[in-house]
Amino acid sequence: MRRCPVTFSVSRRHLLQGLAVSPLAFGIGAPLLASTAQADFLLVSLADLHSPYRNLPAVLQTIRDLRAESPDTPMAITINGDIFERGNVAALRSEAAADWQFVEALTGIAPLIINLGNHETAIIDDMASFVARAEATGAVVVSNILDRRTGRLFAPSTAQLDIGGQRLGFIGLAATNPFVYREAVRDTLGLLDPVDFARAALGDAMAGVDVPVILSHAGVVADRATLQDLSAGTLIIGGHDHLMLDHEGDGTRYFHGGSWGNTVTVVGIRRRSSGPEFSVDTVPMTADRPRDEDLDATIRAILAEHLTDEDRAVIAELSRPRDLAESILFATDAVRSAVEADVAFLGHTTFGTGLPAGDVTRYDFDAFVRFDGEIRTATVTGERLAAIMTMANQHRASNLDQRTGDFVHAREIDIDPSASYRIATNDWTAQNQQAYLGTSDIAFETVDGLMLKPTVEAALGRL
Known part of the structure; x- marks a missing residue:
């Protein structure tokens, strides 16, 4: 049983925030990505973050800089699963305080869409609790994972976003191997075939959408099968496999943008009479990249409080x-x-x-x-x-x-x-x-x- 799709528009708050900043406010010189200047709207893509405290402040500042660099260009942000990492003891002991600060900061920059991965319960022991908290930040959550306790999906499987005069539709797909999910939550999860689910969603909930976007945390094997069913103008953002790849099909685009906050991927979408045209660029999080000062301070405080002598x-x-x-x-x-x-x-x-x-x-x-x-x-x-x-x-x-x-x-x-x-x-x-x-x-x-x-x-x- 599916929950209904969600429809939302770019808010006046996001538009005014985007127009209120200028490149000079962030010390930006040359554009971060030349292709973004030609885009009609932008998607900033993250996946498989895994509580990357070494890089997370740079990721946030890079997205702020991208927003400041293109204040008139409509933008949305996607996180394609796996925000948390239980093996990061600082994240575990602080209940992911820095990760949640990061998510909340993103919602203040642009609309944020989160697809559930297999690590959303790395810190929280109930996927429903994660969804509730994420939605409370203002993020929109999508997923095809079924809550076996209720017979309903944990979140709507699709969402639609009006941006730049176009309607983008998002579908969330998840990995089906139960052993990649924590044992504590496996019994609550109903894992649905992503290929069949995408096929049905594209023919139903995505009707009337100008740009269908599949957020797939199902992995390359499932994505390759899904690609066979896609019409021109569809974008698939992959995750779960921690890869860097970019594949252009017959009018489609499929990419993985890496993991652990080592890169920020930016998709430029341009309107064409034949359908949308995609450009995909990455910004590496090098050691010299500017860092968000507030998040950086939070992480430093968390590390100081929660790391033991053995950890150090x-x-x-x-x-x-x-x-x-x-x-x-x-x-x-x-x-x-x-x-x-x-x-x-x-x-x-x-x-x-x-x-x-x-x-x-x-x-x-x-x-x-x-x-x-x-x-x-x-x-x-x-x-x-x-x-x-x-x-x-x-x-x-x-x-x-x-x-x-x-x-x-x-x-x-x-x-x-x-x-x-x-x-x-x-x-x-x-x-x-x-x-x-x-x-x-x-x-x-x-x-x-x-x-x-x-x-x-x-x-x-x-x-």
């Missing part, structure tokens, strides 16, 4: 920062060395964000290696290893057909198809080997007493 303990010192791919490759090398394997495979969403320069504290380390788990090993033929390697390192993929959603990072080696190789991985990847490794019959064995996080931490300490 320095476990390594790095001369330079490592991006996520390089950091994960370091972790695979640590595992491979620890068990004397030929290759180690680690799933990419086991990790959050890359390693910073300077002192790496345990708090920083937990933002890098999100989940612990047993180390497991197996012996495979070279032919099997070569097949697995074709699915690995998809962060380098150049087109959508090369993407499977979940994937592993691994150090590449020369492979003799007739030889045997010892491989290693973590228990999550071994248990879900069909998705990650493309097979289901590898007999992995647990290495007694060896866990992922201590193994990687020990390797970092030796640098």
Whole structure:
């Protein structure tokens, strides 16, 4: 049973706030994105934030600057799931005070649409409670997740927004694997097939919409199937898989804008007689980006209050920062060395964000290696290893057909198809080997007493 769609318009408050600021107020020189100057309206897109306290103030200030840079251009903001991260102990212990301040600040800049992901209950133990609090900030929440206690959707599945003389329609889709949701809430969730749901919604609730926007937290595999049903002029904003990709179809646009607040994605939409035209640009959250002072102060206070001496303990010192791919490759090398394997495979969403320069504290380390788990090993033929390697390192993929959603990072080696190789991985990847490794019959064995996080931490300490 669906809740009714929501229809809303850009408020006078948002319009006046946009017109009241000027680029000089924020010290903006050259435009952040040249393409935004040509857009009839803008969508600022975020996804898979996971309480990124290192970047969150810069994300907020960047959006303020974008609003100031284009005060006459109608704008909306979307968060495509996963605002919170339970592994961020500061977020957990403060009940996500900084995250909620961030959400409230966004609603003061432009209309905010939130699609429910699998981490909206990372801090709050009831999806309905999250929806109520998010709506109280002024955000509009969409989702196709069913509340099994009531038989109703937790939030309307669609919403419509009048912006810049056009009507945008939003559909919210969620991941269907129950094991990516916290055990505490799984029994309350009814997870509906996103492909079928999108097909029905596009033909029903999106009737009369000028620009259909699908906010999909269902992942690449489901999104690829959904793309086959889309008409020209449809935009899909992807999430859940923590990817960076941009795919242009036959009049459609599909992108993932990364995760952990490392980028802000801006979609420029231009009116054309043949339908809307999309431009997609990203702003990286580099160390020198301006930061929102109020949110920055809040996060500093939260860290000072809630981090223990153990959280602040320095476990390594790095001369330079490592991006996520390089950091994960370091972790695979640590595992491979620890068990004397030929290759180690680690799933990419086991990790959050890359390693910073300077002192790496345990708090920083937990933002890098999100989940612990047993180390497991197996012996495979070279032919099997070569097949697995074709699915690995998809962060380098150049087109959508090369993407499977979940994937592993691994150090590449020369492979003799007739030889045997010892491989290693973590228990999550071994248990879900069909998705990650493309097979289901590898007999992995647990290495007694060896866990992922201590193994990687020990390797970092030796640098």
